[in-house]
Amino acid sequence: AQTVTQSQPEMSVQEAETVTLSCTYDTSESDYYLFWYKQPPSRQMILVIRQEAYKQQNATENRFSVNFQKAAKSFSLKISDSQLGDAAMYFCAYSPTSGSRLTFGEGTQLTVNP
């Protein structure tokens, strides 16, 4: 079974600084999808960024980028120029095929200090 592990229950960062959230996963598949979701205090989950395993290039979305290391089964999220609105719970998630179930990690609570 696929598993997703986030080893950092809490992280904090100063406003305008950079922070990296870690995620590792376990799968025997060669092709799959990885995601980072953000869940603000209102609790509605929002997609931050996605990565397709067959693409070697790391995905980027504005201030958000990933470091995808397929051999190491690692998928970290870097947030640059952190803003107060980035404060939320961040979940790493895995999907074996397009449109199928998501397996989530335990989450990392990010605090942004002014």
Added chain:
Amino acid sequence: DTGVSQNPRHKITKRGQNVTFRCDPISEHNRLYWYRQTLGQGPEFLTYFQNEAQLEKSRLLSDRFSAERPKGSFSTLEIQRTEQGDSAMYLCASSPYPTSGGDNEQFFGPGTRLTVL
């Protein structure tokens, strides 16, 4: 496009009662998913539909749980004979499938918080 909606937003019930939640997906989204999230944890997959067909059910979905999507639009999740361990946030998501882009983002609703006393 009003997003995924869920009703009710909060439900308090007594142990042993039956409860039903409703999810309205984004219109024309073929796939609809149910997840359960307990406090401080990541969501856990329960089941998902493509149109009316229930494609997969998690082993977490005991016999007390049933989900339907009768007309391929809204879905209901029913829990019979609720137990205190059923207390959680129940999240619904929808996605368009298939699309030419390959990957399909799941759009989440605000959830229904269930408290079983």
